[in-house]
Amino acid sequence: MMTLKEALTLSPEALESLRAELKSKIEGDSELGAYVGMETAGSGVPIAIKDNIQVKTWSVTSGSKILQGYVAPYNATVVEKLQAAGLAPFGRTNMDEFAMGSTTESSFYGKTLNPRNRGCVPGGSSGGSAAAVAAGLAVAALGSDTGGSIRQPAAFCGIVGMKPTYGRVSRYGLGAYASSLDQIGPMTQNVEDAAILYDIISGYDPKDSSSADVAYESVADKLDPSRKLTVAILPSYLEGASDAVKQGYDKAVEALKAAGHTVVEKSMMDAKYDISAYYITATAEASTNLARYDGIRYGSREEGENLSDLFIKSRSEGFGEEVKRRILLGNFVLSSGYYDAYYVKAQKVRHLIKEEYEKLFEEVDLILSPVAPDTAYEFGALSDPLQMYLSDIYTISVNLAGLPAISLPVDTAENGMPVGLQLIAKAFDEQTLFDGALSLE
Ligand code: GLN
Numbered sequence: 001m002m003t004l005k006e007a008l009t010l011s012p013e014a015l016e017s018l019r020a021e022l023k024s025k026i027e028g029d030s031e032l033g034a035y036v037g038m039e040t041a042g043s044g045v046p047i048a049i050k051d052n053i054q055v056k057t058w059s060v061t062s063g064s065k066i067l068q069g070y071v072a073p074y075n076a077t078v079v080e081k082l083q084a085a086g087l088a089p090f091g092r093t094n095m096d097e098f099a100m101g102s103t104t105e106s107s108f109y110g111k112t113l114n115p116r117n118r119g120c121v122p123g124g125s126s127g128g129s130a131a132a133v134a135a136g137l138a139v140a141a142l143g144s145d146t147g148g149s150i151r152q153p154a155a156f157c158g159i160v161g162m163k164p165t166y167g168r169v170s171r172y173g174l175g176a177y178a179s180s181l182d183q184i185g186p187m188t189q190n191v192e193d194a195a196i197l198y199d200i201i202s203g204y205d206p207k208d209s210s211s212a213d214v215a216y217e218s219v220a221d222k223l224d225p226s227r228k229l230t231v232a233i234l235p236s237y238l239e240g241a242s243d244a245v246k247q248g249y250d251k252a253v254e255a256l257k258a259a260g261h262t263v264v265e266k267s268m269m270d271a272k273y274d275i276s277a278y279y280i281t282a283t284a285e286a287s288t289n290l291a292r293y294d295g296i297r298y299g300s301r302e303e304g305e306n307l308s309d310l311f312i313k314s315r316s317e318g319f320g321e322e323v324k325r326r327i328l329l330g331n332f333v334l335s336s337g338y339y340d341a342y343y344v345k346a347q348k349v350r351h352l353i354k355e356e357y358e359k360l361f362e363e364v365d366l367i368l369s370p371v372a373p374d375t376a377y378e379f380g381a382l383s384d385p386l387q388m389y390l391s392d393i394y395t396i397s398v399n400l401a402g403l404p405a406i407s408l409p410v411d412t413a414e415n416g417m418p419v420g421l422q423l424i425a426k427a428f429d430e431q432t433l434f435d436g437a438l439s440l441e
Contacts, residue, residue, distance in 0.1 A: 035137070040090050100125065121378075155371040162198055293319070
């Protein structure tokens with residue numbers, strides 16, 4: 001598939017034939033399950049859209065039964081920005097229900113396969129966007145990342161996925177999972193395309209109260225892979241990683257040195273605290289955000305004998321198992337008597353994580369870290385939800401601290417699956433993030 005950079009130079013006629021080509025390829029490979037809808041909006045460069053980002057008049061379901069039949073009444077800000085830049089939303093991609101998951105298996109629509117090995121998961125929750133780009137069924141895509149949902153599927157499918165600094169990209173029109181962690185970001189074939197798409201969707205938006213009112217400077221036109229940077233590596237972090245990931249990490253360290261960067265060994269606090277802080281924070285926020293799905297205001301409704309019976313039946317029928325589990329967890333950690341012990345404590349840990357990163361970034365420009373403990377695994381391999389939560393260990397602290405990070409393929413494992421690693425930068429230093437990533441590509 002041609003790159004985004006190339007597609008941006010096409011004539012209207014060439015774009016029309018690109019869309020036709022994409023449409024027939026997507027229809028010819030429905031087995032992959034990357035898309036859950038083929039709506040199009042406009043005639044620009046086609047960009048695949050995760051099913052939790054609103055495009056006016058399109059169905060938008062966050063991969064859930066409870067939102068079946070719901071039509072977006074307005075555009076997400078990122079969609080307005082795409083259209084203003086000559087790009088066009090093209091097709092809705094599959095995702096874990098309400099972005100809760102790491103495999104895309106919890107979608108109401110069924111699973112998405114990994115194009116690199118169809119017996120393996122594509123990662124999640126933005127698995128549809130990652131699979132579409134990796135299979136050549138999209139020029140580029142948008143995903144959302146609350147705890148790794150752009151970076152981990154990008155790593156599993158062998159593409160580039162970037163999570164911007166919290167507040168950099170508007171969340172207006174994004175189906176909320178955990179509002180203090182969610183960010184929309186680009187999923188692309190290469191680093192330069194990620195920078196181009198990131199530039200297009202970024203910037204202050206008064207419609208999002210958490211949007212950062214800071215001057216925005218474009219990055220794609222200033223990319224400089226020859227900059228010499230100081231990069232922290234975290235040897236103790238690798239203990240829980242597979243041999244394939246360790247080998248990819250070693251190769252990336254060599255590549256960083258060969259590119260002239262200074263590599264320094266650092267350590268960070270045990271990442272097991274990240275998991276606790278994240279799953280308390282994310283489920284607490286999710287339980288609040290998902291309270292709006294009551295069978296009255298959005299999507300599907302079950303009949304009930306009275307109002308509260310209607311709420312209960314609509315929610316019981318409409319939400320899947322994983323979503324229910326998280327609503328219960330979130331209600332629990334927010335309930336009186338447990339609030340201080342769990343939620344407040346998690347916020348303190350979150351603060352410590354942020355501080356630790358800030359301290360580290362006084363000395364280094366970037367951090368190199370794994371994205372996931374292993375490469376993409378076979379369907380069913382992580383059937384225990386707790387085990388799946390643990391597999392997010394390398395990605396979630398970035399969201400807790402609000403930092404930008406980019407996942408890119410650095411190696412191929414013996415089993416043929418891609419190995420992706422991430423670079424992490426200080427808040428609002430996306431330029432350094434892209435420059436460093438480009439030097440590793
Ligand atoms: N796997 C993580 C979770 O289930 C992250 C998901 C995401 O980033 N949306 O919460």
